[in-house]
Amino acid sequence: MLSPYDWQESVSQRAQYIENRLKGGSPIVGLAIEEGTLLYTYRRHVRKIYEIYDRLMFSAIGQQADVEAMRVTAIDFAHQEGFARSESDVTIGRVVGFALSSPLKRAFGDVTTAPFVIHALFAEMADAPKNDLFMTLVYDGDFTAHRNYAVAAGTLDAEKRMAELLKAEYRADMPQAEALKLADKVWRVGADLDANGEPDPELLEGSHPEIGFLDRASNRERRFVLREGR
Amino acid sequence: MLSARMNTAPKSFADLVGFPQSLGPAKPGIADTHGTTVLAVRFEGGILNLGDRRATAGNYIMYDRAEKVLALDDSTLVAISGSFARSVEIARYLKHTFKYYARTQLQELSLSGKLMEVTRALAGNLSMAAEGIGIFVPVVSAYDSSNDSFGIYMYDAMGAKFDGGDFGAAGSGSERVRGVFDYIQREKGAFEKRPLKDVLCDGLTMLDIAAQLDAATGGLEHAPPIAKVLTKDGISDVAPKDLKEAIQTVSKNAGGRK
Numbered sequence: 001m002l003s004p005y006d007w008q009e010s011v012s013q014r015a016q017y018i019e020n021r022l023k024g025g026s027p028i029v030g031l032a033i034e035e036g037t038l039l040y041t042y043r044r045h046v047r048k049i050y051e052i053y054d055r056l057m058f059s060a061i062g063q064q065a066d067v068e069a070m071r072v073t074a075i076d077f078a079h080q081e082g083f084a085r086s087e088s089d090v091t092i093g094r095v096v097g098f099a100l101s102s103p104l105k106r107a108f109g110d111v112t113t114a115p116f117v118i119h120a121l122f123a124e125m126a127d128a129p130k131n132d133l134f135m136t137l138v139y140d141g142d143f144t145a146h147r148n149y150a151v152a153a154g155t156l157d158a159e160k161r162m163a164e165l166l167k168a169e170y171r172a173d174m175p176q177a178e179a180l181k182l183a184d185k186v187w188r189v190g191a192d193l194d195a196n197g198e199p200d201p202e203l204l205e206g207s208h209p210e211i212g213f214l215d216r217a218s219n220r221e222r223r224f225v226l227r228e229g230r
Numbered sequence: 231m232l233s234a235r236m237n238t239a240p241k242s243f244a245d246l247v248g249f250p251q252s253l254g255p256a257k258p259g260i261a262d263t264h265g266t267t268v269l270a271v272r273f274e275g276g277i278l279n280l281g282d283r284r285a286t287a288g289n290y291i292m293y294d295r296a297e298k299v300l301a302l303d304d305s306t307l308v309a310i311s312g313s314f315a316r317s318v319e320i321a322r323y324l325k326h327t328f329k330y331y332a333r334t335q336l337q338e339l340s341l342s343g344k345l346m347e348v349t350r351a352l353a354g355n356l357s358m359a360a361e362g363i364g365i366f367v368p369v370v371s372a373y374d375s376s377n378d379s380f381g382i383y384m385y386d387a388m389g390a391k392f393d394g395g396d397f398g399a400a401g402s403g404s405e406r407v408r409g410v411f412d413y414i415q416r417e418k419g420a421f422e423k424r425p426l427k428d429v430l431c432d433g434l435t436m437l438d439i440a441a442q443l444d445a446a447t448g449g450l451e452h453a454p455p456i457a458k459v460l461t462k463d464g465i466s467d468v469a470p471k472d473l474k475e476a477i478q479t480v481s482k483n484a485g486g487r488k
Contacts, residue, residue: 051333075333076246083247083326220464221304222329 025061105141311401403440
């Protein structure tokens, strides 16, 4: 039988294992501007930014199988809600807080199963940038809400440096081109793992920017646009 | 819930939400609200959809502002006639099915996949329809980006699909104007080569004639018809000003028969 000490020990080992695996992940930057809501990252062969629902999108650092499981769970929950009630009843808070957080916490605490290696960033577009909502969700089920901008990176230190830069340079009224430039700058700061002023070469090697954009002014049924940079 | 899936076959949206693919027989004697005439016509650069605004329940005019043309996604429009309750619900179901597929599978459902979903929804409605309730017939207008083409598809109440070519119509007033469409096409040339402005006037004329010959179809004067346009760039309403002008032209031309 496990003693309370064993449980604590194994949980902290699990956390350490997960954090080690997340360390080398490509950071993600989220920005709310007048034109819409942006997620920005760099990727290699596999897509990293996904549409969840009419006004929701998501990206994550972690193991691909875990990212995929979270993506499908979020999409299922959002579409069940949207059909059973209405499109406007689907909110990021409920997707993250109700559908995803508890099962993550359960999987993390259950030492007999593999934990989820994931650090996710969700974005919800509203009527104005000040009302857009970002939520970060980590492997143990903990989630945090952010306004205006949000980041997800492999280490806490990288996230701190990214947030500092955003705090200094973010403006809600910045045009999209300028917002993309800022997002790239912030990504580079987050990808600078050993804080030597340069992005980690392993993260840059063979990768290119990926941009998920929810278009605020669009009259189209589908407001999500995925773009790839060079 | 978050457990990794071993099964990668696309899950059906109907299973996800428990949407009944087939409904049991209905109790006869319930009069459901019906939408009446809708039509879809090609023009140069897309497809125009028109619908009168009348919704009837038996002899009773239930509503004169009905919306009978609905966007299913940015390249698919559906114009509905018949049971309002069933058709609106099924349009909502189809809309969710298409976007659920696109988001989970990371690719758009193909046009034939979308048309098959419409067939399945109609077939599922059959036992109710056989009892005389919940019958509806859609006209689907679609742009297929895979081969850069437009198509108009008509259905019967059992789900059989017919490629309509340049024209499709459904509802109680629709048979009345099919010959009118042929006549216009012979006189003025293929609809797909004519500008929207002209086709709009012809479409409204057909709707006006349907209203003259069918008591369940609303005319042009009481409330302007629904007019939506599908192009390669998506779906939009005909500008109210353009619609108003076209209605005035059509009404003026109709003056001669009085």
